[in-house]
Amino acid sequence: MEEINLIIAKNLKTIRESKKLSLEKVAELTGVSKTMIGQIERGESSPTITTIWKIANGLKISFTSLINHPQPDTKVVLRNEIQPLFEDNGKYRVYPHFPFENDRRFEVYSVEIEKGGYLSSDPHVEGAEEYITVFEGELTVRVNNIEHTLQSGDSIKFKADRPHSYHNSGDTLTRLSMVIYYPA
Amino acid sequence: MEEINLIIAKNLKTIRESKKLSLEKVAELTGVSKTMIGQIERGESSPTITTIWKIANGLKISFTSLINHPQPDTKVVLRNEIQPLFEDNGKYRVYPHFPFENDRRFEVYSVEIEKGGYLSSDPHVEGAEEYITVFEGELTVRVNNIEHTLQSGDSIKFKADRPHSYHNSGDTLTRLSMVIYYPA
DNA sequence: ACATTATGTACGTTATATTGTACAGATGAA
DNA sequence: TTCATCTGTACAATATAACGTACATAATGT
Structure with missing residues (x-):
């Protein structure tokens, strides 16, 4: 079923690291607390839509880049x-x-x-x-x-x-x- | 700036009414309480991502149909x-x-x-x-x-x-x- | 008219998202 | 080494999302 908060977790962490930002830096840019960013990245929290909005805007990334998870070309379901x-x-x-x-x-x-x-x-x-x-x-x-x-x-x-x-x-x-x- | 929760509010209400569903019916289909659906539609709540996921899946609609708001062809900023x-x-x-x-x-x-x-x-x-x-x-x-x-x-x-x-x-x-x- | 059902909102409670502070480990400079 | 800074996590407090119940109003039938 792919928990949505885990998808966001992975996306956010990937994006943050690709931009070489610390949790604190992201907190500054987005106005969301360092703690919350960390929890989201660990999949420990299901952020509200306003929090996601703050993150997307602060990081200048699109909404979908946080939500989408790349679909594999092939998927086997046993x-x-x-x-x-x-x-x-x-x-x-x-x-x-x-x-x-x-x-x-x-x-x-x-x-x-x-x-x-x-x-x-x-x-x-x-x-x-x-x-x-x-x-x-x-x-x-x-x-x-x-x-x-x-x-x-x-x-x-x-x-x-x-x-x-x-x-x-x-x-x-x-x-x-x-x-x-x-x-x- | 268009508050994101107001965008979702409008989209959800429009979609629900176009499908001729009551709040209660949506609650059944999505597993989200009638009260919460109502609050979201009135813009009184910023739902969590899991709640939005439940709504999108229960209503068989895409994520973006809740998030996107149609961009006008022309926009004047004074x-x-x-x-x-x-x-x-x-x-x-x-x-x-x-x-x-x-x-x-x-x-x-x-x-x-x-x-x-x-x-x-x-x-x-x-x-x-x-x-x-x-x-x-x-x-x-x-x-x-x-x-x-x-x-x-x-x-x-x-x-x-x-x-x-x-x-x-x-x-x-x-x-x-x-x-x-x-x-x- | 009345009763009945359906629809959406108000209220009180619980669960949890969000924050700030404090902490532990890592990294780096001298 | 030692000191300092930087990074991410643990914890306690607060704000608020989410829920269930009860209520008001509208709609419907008889």
Whole structure:
């Protein structure tokens, strides 16, 4: 998940050292206490937006240079690293492979639903869409009061800004891929 | 100067209303209390970076959509609106016309120095440069232990990451324009 | 009309961001 | 070495962000 305050910590320390400034010098330039600068660099504090503003302006750097962390060209996410979310007494399991991140407009999940497993989802934000492909078993999606039953290999796309539900209507484990898109 | 928390206040309120969400709904989606969301929208609070992160992620919006405020195509800055900075007992007056702002890599000032007025400046950050043009009177700049005397219409550029000083070496008021550049 | 729900604000409490001072280790000069 | 300065951290005090509850008003239905 990459804690945001750790990102800032690393960025600030890198920038400060690249400018060869001491904590005290940064404190002078920014009007933020030496102690606070140190704590931020160590990730011990989640600074307020005004503090970040003072730092950015005092150091004459952009806001994003503190917030952005360079995205690696390649990123591998192992199943074991993913902390699944459990619903319906563990019968419905969500694996967030690529959760929402700053500018990215979509998320990638996979879902496992045991036999009989069911989940009713509240509407997402207006304009949101879901793209589902079934990889194993059978899935029944209900949206707009219409049920759609899919088999392995089938897909469905629907506007997810209304109530919808997922149901393993088959006799075996259902596994599927889900992409959620959010409008800009 | 546009207080940063007021910018966020406006952005958040606009985004929330465009999505037709109540404070409570936003609280649910983001994990930030309804009260805090309200205070942020009213500009009564400078949220911490983690709170902003929660809001951005919960609402599936980018960080910058909360921070950025649309720059007008045209901006007029009247001399009367500028709050000058006084040095050397008011003999050295700095007028910040376009102070540092997020991505902009330079600042534009004008300076008035009365007869005999003098200012010794500490080094700016490494790589900083100053571009000065004299509009009225005489100016003596000292940098690298060398003095340069300029008349109205003359200009000078120098690396400002070392000590330097300005001196009105003439008999009349000196007025000049100063651009300070900061490396990326 | 009334009741009911929904929405945003005021208030008191807790958690924590922020500050100033004091301290310990490092660095450097003589 | 010794003294001095510089750098970053530990600590205690204060300011304020963040929370939960309760309240006022608006909106909605019956």
